[in-house]
Amino acid sequence: MEFITLEPTSATPSISYNxxxxxxxxxxxxYPENSFDFYAPVISWLRTALTExxxxxxxxxxxxxxxxxxxxxFDIMDTMEEAYGRGVKSAIIWRYDRENPRSxxxxxxxxxxxxxxxxxxxxxx
Numbered sequence: 001m002e003f004i005t006l007e008p009t010s011a012t013p014s015i016s017y018n019x020x021x022x023x024x025x026x027x028x029x030x031y032p033e034n035s036f037d038f039y040a041p042v043i044s045w046l047r048t049a050l051t052e053x054x055x056x057x058x059x060x061x062x063x064x065x066x067x068x069x070x071x072x073x074f075d076i077m078d079t080m081e082e083a084y085g086r087g088v089k090s091a092i093i094w095r096y097d098r099e100n101p102r103s104x105x106x107x108x109x110x111x112x113x114x115x116x117x118x119x120x121x122x123x124x125x
Contacts, residue, residue, distance in 0.1 A: 003045055011063055015042055022053055026060045035068035039075070046079050055089030058081070061123050063097045065106070077114055084116040091117040098122045 003017035013028030032038040038049040038089070050051040050058060058080065065073065077092070093107075094110065104120065111118040 001112045004041075005034065006042075012038055017045075017049075022055055023058070023059050025053035026070075028060070028062065029064040030062050030069035031064065031066040032069070035066065035072045039069070042079060043072070043075055046076060050079065050083035050088050050090075053092045055091070056088070057084075057093060058097060059093045061095035062101065063103060063123075070106075073110065074113065077110060081114050081116065084114075090124060091119070093119045095121050095123045 003019075005017075006015040007011070008014040008028045009032075011029065012032045013026050013030050016025045017023070017029075018025070024042075032120070039050075058076065060073075062069075062073075080090040092110075092114070094107040096107050107120045111120065
């Protein structure tokens, strides 16, 4: 199962996977012109990975997310929630920006939508 790393742009986050730790990283800002096109390969990969891996952690540090990216994040979490229901160890570490109170509130909103482990931490400077 190979994951192609996505380099960040001015409107998209970097996305990478570390197979040694079974961690998917999403880091940066997310407001692409078409979020659904941008995240489609990630969600497709995630669906496959969660049928092959015993577990996966999503480590996310997105400082800004537009509404369509938010919808894609919910799709990612729904995919992880389904896998968790099948016994796949799913977890999220959501890193928020201390300078942006909305960033923490957004993380709390996402945490309320899932039953698997979801940790909220401040981004280390």
